[in-house]
Amino acid sequence: MMINHTRILLPLSLIFFGVTSCSQKKLDNAFEGKIKRETIAFTTKVAGRILKIYVKEGDLVKRGDTLAMLNLPEVTAKVAQAHGVVKAASAQNTMADNGATQNQLKQIQAKYKATSEQFAFAQKSFRRASAMYADSMMAPQAYDEAFAKYQGAKAQLEATTAELNEAKKGPRFETKEAAKGQQQQAEGVLQEAEVAYSERYIIATNDMAVETITLHEGELATPGYAIFSGYIPSSTWFRFTVPESQISQIKKGLNVTVKVPYNQETFEGKVSIIKQMPKYADITTAYPDYKMDEAVYEIKVVPEDIKKSELLLFNAAVLLPRTAVTSK
Template identity: 60%
Template sequence: MKTVYKIVVLLFLVSTIFSCTTKKNKPLEGKIKRELIGFAPKVTGRILEIYVKEGDLIKKGDTLAMLDVPEVHAKLSQAKGVLKAASAQRDLAKNGATANQLTQLRAKQSGIKEQFKFAQKSYARAKGMFADSMMTAQAFDETTAKYLGAKAQYDAVNAEMNEATKGVRTESQTAAQGQKDQALGVVQEVEVAYSERYIIATNEMLLETISLHEGELATAGYTLFNGYQPLTTYFRFTIPESKIGNYKRGQAITIHVPYAKTDINGKIVTIKQLARYADITAAYPDYQIEEAIYELKIVPSDEDKVENLLVNATITLN
């Protein structure tokens, strides 16, 4: 019985020593990372053509896809019609009446002028006769009313003629110009939306995934193209509070890439605390639950050397 007990104790001690040695010698694990980027349409439309494929190196300004947006095309036609009407109103307000309208107004002015002269002469005679008591008050009042009516008509046609020859008042011209500017703004807005049927790359990217295919509906804001920005590789490690004192910002670090069997020199650029335990990178972490967890971000000394490394591959830090 004592022999069995000794064997159990011995096995326990050996297991403990082996476990401690393994944990002590186990290197810290991290991941290879790159900066992600995605491109999404600003308008909703059906995909007509995709001009790139997964694995392509996309350059800034490349056209990635074209969408069919018939609704925007219809709005563009409507906006151009409104602009044409507003432009005509503005020109009418600025230029005044046409030659035919001026001819008609001159004829109208001439006829009313003759009527006014006749009424004026009649009023002058009636005034003298009324003063000599040769006309009743009723007849004089009727003559006076005709004279005043003819004078009002003559003043009105003169004002109409003046407006036709000089154009409408400044306020009306300004209002017409404002309506044209507003319509022009609507056209420009719709033209911008229509140009968004082309999805253009704004940055360089190594295209990794294309979310949809030709013929499918792409909604505004939905990312169609995902990939990594070139020359943005970095290494990420999660370090427990008990070991973070061994690392300083700016410290030179050597990273080992097991699958590539190579070592990479780098430098620690940031050390920040992680708010969530799920952000750790080690597959089998051995941290105390009460410990704070920190992230090391290490950039390589030679970007070209790490450009072909696989994203999310495991790396170690001795």
């Protein structure tokens, strides 16, 4: 059987024309917008596996509530290492403050006594050698050997004397400062490790209505990845975009009436912000409703009844009738 395509295409074209006309008529009578809320997301600063999630989607959490706990074995190991470094640095600093121990002083004093005896013996031997050498009773080689032993014993005595004086006086100021600096550095490493370990708990920094939880228990959470996201309570507002040619109808502080099509409710509100959208949003092609090269502006309308607006569906369409704009 032959089908007359002309008879079918004609009604379809009429229907399309009618839909386009209705949409165009709605755009001519009102500015179209969306219901918005301020969003927030919580992430982790360190990588770890999720051990426990304490909230579920739809919950209203308060600032300071614990959202989840992570397992951080690498950070735990770093904390243990940092504790060991702090103990070692602290011991070095204490040793620098206290100086030599009693046993060390006894060892240095015994060493000083021994080198003093060696120097006294070398000095006597050199005097005898000098007298014999003056009487031509000693060869020059033997005299030089006696002189060298005398000089060596003298140098050892001077070194031991300086070591004993330093032990009695205590370590230098620079040595104490270096030991103190090493201890402070070790304590900083420990503090850094402990801060990282405290990140095993994901804490809410703001009140939030949890909308999405992207990970489950046992999954790996990476730094910067949003695990919990949702809306800040009492932050509902209406967003409209208006072309440059029509922005003169709207002023900041203007009281307007916004209509919500899906439930046929109306809301009184006030225009709080008018700002130009980024350059890429400008109209640069031929549209039937906008002129060429028109800037596009974002309009923020804050509802007066915040509690009532909290019941609205996020991102649903809203209308700002032009009569409501021009009449107020």
